[in-house]
Amino acid sequence: xxxxxxxYVVIGGSxxxxxxxxxxxxxxxxxxxxxxxxxxxxxxxxxxxxxxxLETKSQLKIEEPFxxxxxxxxxxxxxxxxxxxxxxLGNNFSLSTEGPVNHSRPSIDITFDTAAxxxxxxxxxxxxxxxxxxxxxxxxxxKESGGTTIVQDPAECQAKxxxxxxxxxxxxxxxxxxxxxxxxxxxxxx
Amino acid sequence: xxxxTIIEYREIxxxxxxxxxxxLSNYTLSSLKRxxxxxxxSHNLKNAGGLIRKISADKTFKDTLLREIxxxxxxxxxxxxxxxxxxxxxxxxxxxxxxxxxxxxxxxxGEEVYTLSIVLKETGIYDxxxxxxxxxxxxxxxxxxxxxxxxxxYEINNTNYKRYSPNKSLADYFDFSQNQAAIKSxxxxxxxxxxxxxxxxxxxTKVHLVLFRNKLIYFNQPLxxxxxxxxxxxxxxxxxxxxxxxxNLEKGLYDKKxxxxxxxxxxxxxLI
Numbered sequence: 001x002x003x004x005x006x007x008y009v010v011i012g013g014s015x016x017x018x019x020x021x022x023x024x025x026x027x028x029x030x031x032x033x034x035x036x037x038x039x040x041x042x043x044x045x046x047x048x049x050x051x052x053x054l055e056t057k058s059q060l061k062i063e064e065p066f067x068x069x070x071x072x073x074x075x076x077x078x079x080x081x082x083x084x085x086x087x088x089l090g091n092n093f094s095l096s097t098e099g100p101v102n103h104s105r106p107s108i109d110i111t112f113d114t115a116a117x118x119x120x121x122x123x124x125x126x127x128x129x130x131x132x133x134x135x136x137x138x139x140x141x142x143k144e145s146g147g148t149t150i151v152q153d154p155a156e157c158q159a160k161x162x163x164x165x166x167x168x169x170x171x172x173x174x175x176x177x178x179x180x181x182x183x184x185x186x187x188x189x190x
Numbered sequence: 191x192x193x194x195t196i197i198e199y200r201e202i203x204x205x206x207x208x209x210x211x212x213x214l215s216n217y218t219l220s221s222l223k224r225x226x227x228x229x230x231x232s233h234n235l236k237n238a239g240g241l242i243r244k245i246s247a248d249k250t251f252k253d254t255l256l257r258e259i260x261x262x263x264x265x266x267x268x269x270x271x272x273x274x275x276x277x278x279x280x281x282x283x284x285x286x287x288x289x290x291x292x293x294x295x296x297x298x299x300g301e302e303v304y305t306l307s308i309v310l311k312e313t314g315i316y317d318x319x320x321x322x323x324x325x326x327x328x329x330x331x332x333x334x335x336x337x338x339x340x341x342x343x344y345e346i347n348n349t350n351y352k353r354y355s356p357n358k359s360l361a362d363y364f365d366f367s368q369n370q371a372a373i374k375s376x377x378x379x380x381x382x383x384x385x386x387x388x389x390x391x392x393x394x395t396k397v398h399l400v401l402f403r404n405k406l407i408y409f410n411q412p413l414x415x416x417x418x419x420x421x422x423x424x425x426x427x428x429x430x431x432x433x434x435x436x437x438n439l440e441k442g443l444y445d446k447k448x449x450x451x452x453x454x455x456x457x458x459x460x461l462i
Binding site: 045066080086087089095097117141175 | 353437
């Protein structure tokens with residue numbers, strides 16, 4: 001596993017992932033030099049509030065990217081409400097209003113799949129707690145494209161469906177607790 | 191699940207240009223790629239070669255392809271706060287004109303058309319409005335004219351409507367049958383449908399408002415600039431231009447052409 005190549009941390013989560021995400025964000029130092037891209041299931045009609053909630057304890061600023069915004073190191077991005085978030089060749093984001101995938105918009109599968117296509121071995125995909133199977137196929141795509149894959153240990157997930165579905169579909173690189181995920185992400189910064 | 195390589199993707203784009211004279215080379219890659227992959231799967235074409243052979247051999251497939259590569263799928267009254275702003279501020283301003291002309295270009299589904307028609311009714315200016323709805327696919331126009339939803343889909347629309355107008359119901363604008371809900375035909379009375387390509391064909395008139403929400407996201411920046419230029423030219427001086435909430439007009443490039451009226455809802459006004 002060549003983790004020294006990793007420049008992009010792409011995280012997917014749904015029901016039961018908010019606390020873990022908050023802990024991860026709280027742990028990342030101000031000088032964190034990877035791009036962190038989060039696709040989290042959220043209420044489609046609330047355009048504001050979620051970033052603020054995540055930011056309360058984070059040392060890093062969190063942004064919802066605009067369409068075609070360039071992805072920069074040291075930034076934390078969150079997929080905006082009611083749009084899918086894709087990664088384009090040339091390291092830009094794009095947004096789309098395609099129909100929900102796995103009943104979700106944003107869909108983790110779409111973000112993971114397009115990230116895998118563009119970032120290849122330069123990314124780690126992290127799938128957290130969730131109550132549907134969105135993200136399972138995306139984890140498979142990341143693995144196939146040479147990226148590193150981490151799934152939160154279903155035993156500690158508040159909702160296990162998502163992580164179990166991913167583990168059934170793919171032999172991932174790591175099954176980790178939230179604490180282990182945090183130390184893995186911190187080590188990347190060294 | 192099929193995933194096209196970048197070489198296959200470019201080969202398909204090239205074939206569409208050669209056989210259908212439609213240039214997709216500046217469309218957003220990830221969404222157009224998903225569109226091609228979906229068409230290959232739904233028409234059982236197996237792989238990129240299958241789609242390329244279909245395009246080369248079948249001229250009549252053009253309209254279907256153009257409809258199906260666009261996966262845009264929104265609900266009525268998406269962003270209720272924008273529609274409240276339309277009702278309370280933008281349309282009352284336009285109502286001072288003896289007549290109002292509005293253009294919804296690149297229409298894929300009817301949601302924005304129906305939503306705008308309802309808001310026009312509620313502000314009392316429907317009867318003096320002429321609404322132009324254009325699409326590059328004839329099938330898109332046919333489905334907008336058909337105006338039918340499943341009951342489940344209707345409920346999603348109604349939930350959005352209640353966020354826009356809490357004390358009223360969308361039911362006033364629909365006719366119901368056993369499994370379906372159809373928009374009342376009177377809501378399309380003042381709509382003129384145009385089967386045109388906005389980048390190639392001339393639009394017949396200048397308008398007071400262009401509604402172009404969540405269309406720029408399907409274009410790369412050069413085509414975004416081109417699209418905004420085309421639409422700007424078809425706006426009357428002082429006319430309104432509305433885009434999606436996460437879309438941007440390139441700073442600097444448009445400062446001379448538009449004034450920002452409402453940043454949060456992405457409402458702009460054409461400068462004279």
